[in-house]
Amino acid sequence: MSLRTKLLLLSLLTLILPWAGWKYAQQMENTLRSGQEAALITTADVLGRVVASEPELLYRTGELRDTFDPKRGDLFAPLLLTQPLIDGFADEWPEPTRPVPGFGDAQPNAPLLRLGVHGRSLHVYAEIKTTRRAYETPSGNETVPESGSDRLIILTRDEFSRERAWSISALAPGPIIVRPSDIGSPWRPHSDDMPYITGVWRETATGYAIELRGPQNLFGTQLAVYALDKNNATIAGTRGLAWVHAGSEALKQRLEQYAPDGVRVSVVDVNGWLLARAGEVTVNATSTYPGLQANEYGFMRSVYRGLFPSSSVKPQAYGLPYGMWGAPVDEARQGTNAAIWFDQASGEPSLVRAAVPVRYGDELLGALVVEQPGEQLVLVRELALTRLLNLTLVATLFSVTVMLVFAARLSHRIRRLSRAARTALTAEGRIEHSIPGTEARDELGALARSYDTLLGRVKEYTIYLQTLGTKLSHELRTPLTIVSSSLDNLVSEETLAPNAQSYVDRARSGTNRMHAILTALSEATRVEQSIEHTDRVRFDLSELVRNMGQAYRQTFAQHRIETQVPGESCTIDGSPDLIAQLLDKLMDNASDFTPVGKQITLALEIGPREYRLSVSNEGPPLPPQLNDRLFESLVSSRGSADGKPHLGLGLYIVRLIADFHGSRVSATNLPDDTGVSITLEIPRT
Secondary structure: OOHHHHHHHHHHHHHHHHHHHHHHHHHHHHHHHHHHHHHHHHHHHHHHHHHHOOHHHOOOOOHHHHHOOHHHOOEEEOEOOOOOOOOOOOOOOOOOOOOOOOOOOOOOOOOEEEEEEEOOEEEEEEEEEOOOOOOOOOOOOOOOOOOOOOEEEEEEEOOOOOEEEEEEEOOOOEEOEEEEEOOOOOOOEOOOOOOOOEEEEEEOOOEEEEEEEEEHHHHOOEEEEEEEOOOOOEEEEOOOOEEEEEOOHHHHHHHHHHOOOOOEEEEEEOOOEEEEEEOOOOOOOOOOOHHHHHOOOOHHHHHHHHHOOOOOEOOOOOOOOOEOOOOOHHHHHOOOOEEEEEOOEOOEOOEEEEEEEEEEOOEEEEEEEEEEEOHHHHHHHHHHHHHHHHHHHHHHHHHHHHHHHHHHHHHHHHHHHHHHHHOOEOOOOOEOOOOOOOOOOOHHHHHHHHHHHHHHHHHHHHHHHHHHHHHHHHHHHHHHHHHHHHHHHHHHHOOOOHHHHHHHHHHHHHHHHHHHHHHHHHHHHHHHHHHHOOOOEEEEHHHHHHHHHHHHHHHOOOOEEEEEOOOOOOEEEEOHHHHHHHHHHHHHHHHHHOOOOOEEEEEEEEOOOEEEEEEEEEOOOOOHHHOOOOOOOOOOOOOOOOOOOOOOOHHHHHHHHHHHOOOEEEEEEOHHHOEEEEEEEEEOO
16 A cells, blocks of 8 residues: 555544534434423423313313224214315315224215314214115195105214204205204104204215214214115114214314414324314524525435434324324323424424323323424534534545645655665666755655665775776786796796696696686776777678677587578677677577587577577576576676686676667576577667
């Protein structure tokens, strides 16, 4: 991993700042929510005490609290938000938001009944299924019809157990006729009329529907409905008198007096049926932050809300307007205070809903529910989070930018230092160091100065080694000459004993070997000097190689010499003497490693942009440790069994001659490691 990447990753640690702010905002929101829940529960408890002071507003009779059972057929009349139009259609009647007991599960042969309270009136909607319909036939001035017709009988019983019945019929689809009736079959209508009840008779595809309205006190506390045909036979009806439980308009008016602004208050009985609801949930939260103001419900707020794992629940269907079942109402109906948050949905803002039990002494009458918008808290949270994220984003971007600039500067200095150290040693073996950044006063500057000092000392030592051969040759040649001449004089002046003669021979052999070493040490220097004064001429390389190959067959008679030269001329600009010297070194090197009788190949090939001159020999492969140092000075892999000094200068001289011709020299193993090939690539000119 690069230093720049490491510093970039290190700069990303600044992201811990928005994370810490995010956790703080979460904690702040939880604290504010707890405070708002506690305040709302207190408000609900106060309102619950007000409601409990008038228990008669909840139940018209105490028996409703204990005996009301919609599954048995009892009826509930919710408070209607708007007064239905008396037209015989059911499209204005509200549908519950969840399955409600007794709603839509009418028993066989039972009429479809819907009840509702608006103001002081009770609205009734009934659908009767029948295949035949018969209307009243007008009979002069008689009020009671002589012939039979389809009728709807409504039987009521009030809290004093007084019963009354009404007969509802029509002359045709349209207004209904309501008359008092005898109680019991054949439900004979009286001649009196009921001026307080109005309604409409409408034919349907499966029978007829009746929608009517009348004062709520006329319908009592129990109700039965029977549908009769023209022969007074019952074709549909309820299972006897059913209790009628209804919302309380008086309780609603009392709640409207005490409900705070922007808060909605609801009261349910012990079974969860909604008795009254007052107030409206209004959101007065406004944002002064331009980002939130311009995009109130768009991308930005969705991002901010997505950053918070919402502790609110999704709004659930409570069963309105018939009742409220679910948290926290169920807990309150069990006698426990509870509060819960709901996310924004269904056209309503984010809500906090608190519910408390309503008690009259030790008796549980129901539950009071208070709903308040939580959008103000959400807005405060989002505003704080927005500012926090924007500030930390700017800080993070600034930190990352500074880190990147610093990392780029630092990595650039390191790359320059690395490149200078890598290129300090030239291809010719000379040290040319120019270390950048030595003037810097930091750790990299100290490292650059250390590199500069080290390379300076290495350069001095290299120069010393490079001139050592010349110095030794100059200093040792005179003493060696004296020793050699002294040995010659000794032999010429005296007749030596056999043992002494052997010592003289050894001394001569040693001096000859030392002369050869000095000659080898100074040869590279002489080649360099000769290269500097060599003139370039244009000559045919193929002709030179061909002639040299013929000469090598005699020189290296112990090996098989093969020459491969193209038929066309290969002219280059250079020195034929230096090329010949290069081939001598390569052939001499190849013969030392080639077993007797094996082949040495001298080849010249024509490439697209260069001539490839190679010397290949059979024998041992290149040592792996010398692959990159074979053409350096004083590097050799030969032994000294032949008595000749091998100081590793032959291939170094080859490289010097190759550099003079602008060529590249390389050594590779032959396939299957059967030998070595040294190739010189000379550019075509």
